[in-house]
Amino acid sequence: MAQVTVNIDGKAYRMACEAGQEDHLFSLAAKFDSYIFNLREQFGEIGDLRLTVMAGIMIMDELSDLQAKLDADSAELTRLRGEAETAGETRAAHDDQVAEALESLAGRISTLAKKVSGAEK
Secondary structure: OEEEEEEEOOEEEEEEEOOOOHHHHHHHHHHHHHHHHHHHHHHOOOOHHHHHHHHHHHHHHHHHHHHHHHHHHHHHHHHHHHHHHHHHHHHHHHHHHHHHHHHHHHHHHHHHHHHHHHHHO
């Protein structure tokens, strides 16, 4: 387990993470720090705990919006897959009909050719 120190709102926090995840943890901490910084800029000194709670709620709001978008995109993907499957089935049925029509036409042409051939003799 790796140990890193991240800075949020000018304070150092020592944290553990899986080996190889250090840069990711630094990135997450920097993003969270930017939320705290922006809130402090907007509201001034309202207390660390309150700023942290507000930042957490803002992040959860973004997560909720992203989850709703993901759910909508997933539903759209499912709908499109269904349409593609239906279109594929329709095309296969159409291809079968065309093949049957061509076979029938080939048989009729063969019959006509035999008749023409017999009439020429």
